Amino acid sequence: MQIKCPSNNIPERKYAIQVLFNNLLGVGLTEQDICFDDSVQDYHISTGGKQIIVQDHFFQRFPKPLSYLQRSNIPDKVDYFHAFGWEIPMVYGVDVFQEEGDCLTVGLDIFASTFFWMTRWEESLLGRDEKGDCSESQLFSVRNSLHQRPIVHEYERLLRKLLGDCGVHFKERQYKVILTHDVDGMLTPTYADIMRDFFDQKKNGPPQNTILNLTWKSERNYKRAFPTAFSQFEFYTHLAKKYDIVEWFYFKVCATGEEEATYCHNDQKVKRVISQLQRLNNPNLLLGFHPSQTTFNNEPQWDIESQRIMELLGLKPTIGRNHHLLYNLPMLRLWEKTFSSDVSPLDISNCVFHGRNGFRCGVAVPFPLFDYYDRRQMNLIEHPNQIMDTVIRYNYDHYSDENRWNGEYSIIDKVKEINGELVLTWHIYIRRQNIIENGFGWCERMLEYAVQK
Ligand SMILES: [Zn+2]
Numbered sequence: 001m002q003i004k005c006p007s008n009n010i011p012e013r014k015y016a017i018q019v020l021f022n023n024l025l026g027v028g029l030t031e032q033d034i035c036f037d038d039s040v041q042d043y044h045i046s047t048g049g050k051q052i053i054v055q056d057h058f059f060q061r062f063p064k065p066l067s068y069l070q071r072s073n074i075p076d077k078v079d080y081f082h083a084f085g086w087e088i089p090m091v092y093g094v095d096v097f098q099e100e101g102d103c104l105t106v107g108l109d110i111f112a113s114t115f116f117w118m119t120r121w122e123e124s125l126l127g128r129d130e131k132g133d134c135s136e137s138q139l140f141s142v143r144n145s146l147h148q149r150p151i152v153h154e155y156e157r158l159l160r161k162l163l164g165d166c167g168v169h170f171k172e173r174q175y176k177v178i179l180t181h182d183v184d185g186m187l188t189p190t191y192a193d194i195m196r197d198f199f200d201q202k203k204n205g206p207p208q209n210t211i212l213n214l215t216w217k218s219e220r221n222y223k224r225a226f227p228t229a230f231s232q233f234e235f236y237t238h239l240a241k242k243y244d245i246v247e248w249f250y251f252k253v254c255a256t257g258e259e260e261a262t263y264c265h266n267d268q269k270v271k272r273v274i275s276q277l278q279r280l281n282n283p284n285l286l287l288g289f290h291p292s293q294t295t296f297n298n299e300p301q302w303d304i305e306s307q308r309i310m311e312l313l314g315l316k317p318t319i320g321r322n323h324h325l326l327y328n329l330p331m332l333r334l335w336e337k338t339f340s341s342d343v344s345p346l347d348i349s350n351c352v353f354h355g356r357n358g359f360r361c362g363v364a365v366p367f368p369l370f371d372y373y374d375r376r377q378m379n380l381i382e383h384p385n386q387i388m389d390t391v392i393r394y395n396y397d398h399y400s401d402e403n404r405w406n407g408e409y410s411i412i413d414k415v416k417e418i419n420g421e422l423v424l425t426w427h428i429y430i431r432r433q434n435i436i437e438n439g440f441g442w443c444e445r446m447l448e449y450a451v452q453k
Pocket residue numbers: 182183184290322323324
């Protein structure tokens with residue numbers, strides 16, 4: 001197979017082609033199979049004596065490097081491409097599908113659209129650079145109600161059909177489930193803590209910050225339900241074993257006095273939890289890093305915490321996710337510099353929605369990240385997350401009874417359908433005991449459904 005394309009935006013085009021053909025289709029394309037030639041206007045894919053022309057409706061317009069990175073280039077409304085009875089959302093392209101002899105022309109710019117979904121360059125223009133986050137309601141996917149569709153896999157399905165008809169063979173994927181946990185708080189109060197807070201709250205009233213502090217009554221109930229720091233971990237590790245799935249825990253490593261410190265990294269109880277998890281000796285269970293929000297745009301704090309996590313775990317973490325999902329490209333470069341190499345890229349799972357469940361980058365398989373400012377593929381593998389306990393909790397009252405779980409189930413169905421990787425997040429934290437126990441129930445319900453054939 002050979003792919004010929006215009007010789008501008010070379011790293012960007014190469015990335016989009018390689019993720020589609022190698023990470024998704026498993027065709028095993030080499031560097032030599034892609035060539036750049038200014039005699040062509042579009043992407044020319046030649047295979048099995050046939051030619052597929054994928055029209056270029058984006059990068060050609062911005063031959064100067066990085067000049068595409070403008071807010072005005074994020075489309076407002078979605079258009080659709082029609083072929084084989086499918087209606088496929090386009091980011092860039094036109095609804096043209098023609099066959100002439102051995103040549104097929106596809107108006108959907110599969111490559112620029114894939115690049116848009118997977119690199120998230122849109123987000124740097126919507127605020128992530130300044131505060132590590134952007135308003136989800138501004139995202140193209142959310143504005144166009146596409147967030148519950150893994151769109152890149154719709155492009156993949158189209159390519160499978162087109163290339164399959166030319167005799168190309170693909171590597172099949174295996175569906176997989178990963179249960180992840182952000183360890184945001186775990187130190188169960190002692191009876192002395194509860195007594196102290198009882199007197200303190202009698203005198204000064206209930207706590208101001210209800211995210212970080214419980215009332216003494218809630219502390220008492222929490223203590224009854226979760227007598228040790230390991231209690232919540234125990235529930236989830238049993239569940240992961242019961243359903244035979246992979247499980248990842250991300251630990252925060254704050255110290256007393258630091259912003260939103262919920263436990264101290266060198267507390268004996270934290271070390272005990274880590275060694276209890278390590279003693280389970282489960283090859284499917286990994287421990288990783290959950291950098292605090294103060295590491296965002298703060299390299300000295302990043303250095304402190306990355307040192308702490310290595311001391312706490314006794315090894316270099318191989319998995320990670322940022323607390324509050326606060327990250328940008330400089331932050332991803334820190335992850336890469338500290339923990340990654342081209343022989344063992346770090347597995348990161350930052351691509352998650354805060355306020356809704358779904359497919360933030362349109363993909364549900366692991367893929368290498370791309371640094372769109374430095375214009376290079378990174379040594380970081382992203383595992384996009386689709387379902388998070390907090391989303392269910394925040395929206396629970398809005399779900400009507402009969403439809404309560406349909407949204408989550410349909411997300412799981414879509415991941416199964418494409419043999420993707422379902423990544424779920426259930427937090428470990430100190431909250432009212434009934435909130436956590438509800439979460440246990442939701443987690444089991446999701447896993448039960450997720451592992452069904
Ligand atoms: Zn967190």
